[in-house]
Amino acid sequence: MRRHFECRTREAKPPSAERRLREHGTSLECRRCKPPGRAPDIASAGSIPAKGDLPAPDPAKTVANVISACYKPQLSAGAWRIDRLSDPDRLKTGSTASPFMFPSAEMTPAIEALLALFAERGLKRAEPAILQPASVFLDLSGEDIRRRLYLVQDPAGRELCLRPDYTIPVSRAHLGGRAGPPAANRPAGYSYLGPVFRDRPGQSAPGEFLQAGVELYGIEDRDHADAEVVALSLDAVRRFGLSMPEMRLGDPSLFMAFVTALDLPEPWPRRLRGAFGRPGGLAEALKAPAPAEADGRGAFLANLARQDPAAARAAVEDMMAVAGIAPVGGRSPQEIAERMIEKAQLAADGGLDERARAILTRAAAVSGDPEDALKRFTDLAAESDLDIEQALVAFARRMLTMGERGVPLDRITFVADFGRRLDYYTGFVFEMFDPLNRERGQVVGGGRYDGLLSRLGAPEPVPAVGCAIWIDRLAPGQIRGGV
Numbered sequence: 001m002r003r004h005f006e007c008r009t010r011e012a013k014p015p016s017a018e019r020r021l022r023e024h025g026t027s028l029e030c031r032r033c034k035p036p037g038r039a040p041d042i043a044s045a046g047s048i049p050a051k052g053d054l055p056a057p058d059p060a061k062t063v064a065n066v067i068s069a070c071y072k073p074q075l076s077a078g079a080w081r082i083d084r085l086s087d088p089d090r091l092k093t094g095s096t097a098s099p100f101m102f103p104s105a106e107m108t109p110a111i112e113a114l115l116a117l118f119a120e121r122g123l124k125r126a127e128p129a130i131l132q133p134a135s136v137f138l139d140l141s142g143e144d145i146r147r148r149l150y151l152v153q154d155p156a157g158r159e160l161c162l163r164p165d166y167t168i169p170v171s172r173a174h175l176g177g178r179a180g181p182p183a184a185n186r187p188a189g190y191s192y193l194g195p196v197f198r199d200r201p202g203q204s205a206p207g208e209f210l211q212a213g214v215e216l217y218g219i220e221d222r223d224h225a226d227a228e229v230v231a232l233s234l235d236a237v238r239r240f241g242l243s244m245p246e247m248r249l250g251d252p253s254l255f256m257a258f259v260t261a262l263d264l265p266e267p268w269p270r271r272l273r274g275a276f277g278r279p280g281g282l283a284e285a286l287k288a289p290a291p292a293e294a295d296g297r298g299a300f301l302a303n304l305a306r307q308d309p310a311a312a313r314a315a316v317e318d319m320m321a322v323a324g325i326a327p328v329g330g331r332s333p334q335e336i337a338e339r340m341i342e343k344a345q346l347a348a349d350g351g352l353d354e355r356a357r358a359i360l361t362r363a364a365a366v367s368g369d370p371e372d373a374l375k376r377f378t379d380l381a382a383e384s385d386l387d388i389e390q391a392l393v394a395f396a397r398r399m400l401t402m403g404e405r406g407v408p409l410d411r412i413t414f415v416a417d418f419g420r421r422l423d424y425y426t427g428f429v430f431e432m433f434d435p436l437n438r439e440r441g442q443v444v445g446g447g448r449y450d451g452l453l454s455r456l457g458a459p460e461p462v463p464a465v466g467c468a469i470w471i472d473r474l475a476p477g478q479i480r481g482g483v
Helices: 016-022 063-070 108-120 134-141 143-148 167-176 181-185 222-238 252-261 268-274 281-287 296-307 309-323 333-349 354-364 370-384 389-404
Strands: 131-133 151-153 159-162 188-197 208-217 246-250 412-415 429-433 444-448 464-470
Touching: 108 188, 108 208, 108 222, 131 134, 134 143, 134 159, 134 167, 159 188, 167 188, 167 208, 167 464, 208 222, 222 389, 222 429, 222 444, 222 464, 252 268, 252 354, 252 370, 252 389, 268 281, 281 354, 354 370, 370 389, 370 412
Parallel strands: 246 412
Antiparallel strands: 131 159, 151 159, 188 208, 208 464, 246 429, 429 444, 444 464
């Protein structure tokens, strides 16, 4: 929800990266401060000139100044902070004593410093059970994850797994530890540290890893919660000697704003949203040739899916059952039905027209620092005559809030096609790397997943954001990443 604060001018000079973002030459007017009866402009008519040719920005109309004046929350007393989440009525999640042996004596001081950081920020320690119901992970992540899980059966035949991550177990515990639906939306913050178990491709050793992390729930001020998680991640890796990690940030909602503005028919929005999380997935989906013409059955299925998607899925599953077709490749009947419906819809509705394909290909290719990404998105929207104002303002507001929180914006690379494959991720995602050991993979990964708790049983979506820290990829005792 957009917040409005009293307009005011900013006296202190912002950091250089933030100042460049604030001086971006995008025209915008505040909905509440503008004269009544005028619609806000996202960009001036026509294309925006090259950066070197830009006139001096109008202080009343730049994106950043409007955000500073009308959307910037107060950071002083009364603002939300993690250390105000202390609540004696919170979920009792276990002892603060570690249930495992530390990997080595060298790691112990860094891990103890990390636990102290979590405690200082008022985060409740969570330690959910190691054995978890496998169905929860399969339902939320798809059958493809089955090959990476360590599965067991209890005496009653129920399928269990060793926990492959903490986010879902902590979210389940958060919901289970509350009395009544309204409590699920109360602000709560948890930290964790313990082993997780899942197979890593290309690694022959058993998949047991030490993971730490943070999960925040029920905080309506999403910009501040997002910024807090990124800032806390930076503080966490510094405990292991990583002073200046590389940061990559994505937000599928920016790309999907173009999809919405183009008014593409199904299944294109679903198909493109599902392409995030696979390397090159978005480019592959956009380059796909136009499908062949649908036959009678395909046209019937496409029409039924438009009118009643649930009935279309049920029809496909019934046809599979009557024909005796068994699931293949680890896919469930529901997943096979979704794929068949998608193919029928693509065949019936045709492929993307060339204009839409060109616009989306340019949007997917945006990559660079936040300032450059904002300008390129704004240029593309103006040239294409598409209204994506809300997505642009949200992106700029989040970047400014991160700058206020001390996150170095000049260390962030925004990548438009970076996202998570899991559909309960609903907003920005980020990851951090050790620049001297990039081959190890991300040392921190996180993002916003407002869709998860409702999938787990909450009566409505609950704001949620968090991060996971891969302890085994952080080697303490070295000063790295500051070159």
